[in-house]
Amino acid sequence: MSKNKTIVGVAAGNHDASISVIRDNTLVYAAHSERYSKIKNDKYLNKEIIDDALSCTDGFVDTICFYERPLLKKTRQLYAGQYKSVFSNFYYRECLRKIRKQLNNTPEVKYIRHHKAHAAQAYLSPFDEAIVLVVDSIGEWDTISFWLYRDNDLILLESIKYPFSLGLFYTAFTQYIGLKPNEDEYILMGMSAFGNLESVDYFIDKFNFNLINYEKMYNYNFHKGVRVSLNEFSSVDIAAAVQFLLEKMLCKLASRVEYYQNMYKVDNLVYSGGVALNCVANSNVFLKNFSNNLFIFPNPGDSGTSTGAALVENKQRINFDSIYLGYSMKNLDTDAVDSIVDYILKNRIVGLAHGRAE
Incomplete structure (x- = not known):
């Protein structure tokens, strides 16, 4: 090029x-x-x-x-x-x-x-070659895909299609507990730390989970939302179960990545898609399995x-x-600088951002 x-x-x-x-x-x-x-x-x-x-x-x-x-x-x-x-x-x-x-x-x-x-x-990425895993809610039809990145080329190895989707699964429960879908998933992730896992077995049964087959690990259309009552569980317990099941499913996908790494003799993983914004799962699944051979773009969504x-x-x-x-933030004018100085002299905390945004 x-x-x-x-x-x-x-x-x-x-x-x-x-x-x-x-x-x-x-x-x-x-x-x-x-x-x-x-x-x-x-x-x-x-x-x-x-x-x-x-x-x-x-x-x-x-x-x-x-x-x-x-x-x-x-x-x-x-x-x-x-x-x-x-x-x-x-x-x-x-x-x-x-x-x-x-x-x-x-x-x-x-x-x-x-x-x-x-x-x-x-x-x-810093890599010349890698297996690439993409996991999101949905593209045109793809919800999960595996790619080989080599010789400046991207070759599709496998794709899993709608309606099975880890992203739609997570977003459905974000909405169910009263949060805003496609925005507040990070809150659900944070809430998961405060819940217990007593509801996991119920979820596995109610939503027909099969954590053996990586191509379809549940049999339920979460694109239509969560259409059953979970009133017996608190929001934090729901969050804990959802996060736990997400990580279990990602572990299966990580095993598939390792399969392709062995096939193509590639050590590195590039991970992208909206689900890659889940930093808890990133730490618990991908950092543990791929350590120094992992690249996640700062904005994978x-x-x-x-x-x-x-x-x-x-x-x-x-x-x-x-x-x-x-976005380029405006430079501070004299009045703004004077105001900052006044705050500092009063032992106040000042947050300052300038230059171009990430």
């Missing part, structure tokens, strides 16, 4: 919109829409983030890469009975049109398989797939020296 190309990666329309720019084989910009709009998990691209991203391009872009294949996704939505989504939510066309309108040329637009956009974060989509097109390791590539 030529080093003088400019590639823009875009993730938008579902949740956690973002834009990334690779220029001359260097990641020069990567930002999260919510930093600009101040709307948590904002799914839309606002004018400010688009302007900032395109200021890194000099008005010329070779390729725009979108983080999923929208029409393929609609086939899964049709299968799932999400008819409203099938015939609406064409926002991707609007946001891509806004970006192209501000350029001095008409770049090609490529729609990247969602799990490949996650897997491409391997190009940011969907907002990181704008970077991944651009990396798919770039097709090689890139220069990646800092995660501070996003």
Whole structure:
């Protein structure tokens, strides 16, 4: 791949919109829409983030890469009975049109398989080769996938498809205990430390868990939510059981990773997808099993797939020296500095952030 190309990666329309720019084989910009709009998990691209991203391009872009294949996704939505989504939510066309309108040329637009956009974060790793594991709620159809990263190429080894999904499983219980899905999963993870595991056997029976078969470790459609009453259990006990079962399922996937590592004689693991944000499971499963041979991109969830989509097109390791590539916070003016000094003199605590956000 030529080093003088400019590639823009875009993730938008579902949740956690973002834009990334690779220029001359260097990641020069990567930002999260919510930093600009101040709307948590904002799914839309606002004018400010688009302007900032395109200021890194000099008005010329070779390729725009979108983080999923929208029409393929609609086939899964049709299968799932999400008819409203099938015939609406064409926002991707609007946001891509806004970006192209501000350029001095008409770049090609490529729609990247969602799990490949996650897997491409391997190009940011310190590894020349690795097995890549992607685990999230759902891509177009994929919910779990295994890839071989070697010779600057990504080869799909295996994928597990909807409706079996570890991400949907975890999100369903996040919603069940009254938290916000696709946002508050970290709270469920934290709550799990305060519960006991007495409900695990009940969960295994009620939701038809089979922890032997890694391809389908339960027989229940969590995309439709938790449709049984669990009133006999406290929220923290539910959280503990859910976290425990998630880790058990991830252990099975880790064993499958080891199978592929032995097959291809590769020591390293790159782990991505929204489930990779669960740092408790990361510590209990992946750090224990893979130690120094593990790479998790700092933003493995969907907002990181704008970077991944651009990396798919770039097709090689890139220069990646800092995660501070996003929203630029304003410099402090004299009045702000004076106020900080006053707080310090009063023995108050001051938090200070400046420069570009991660």
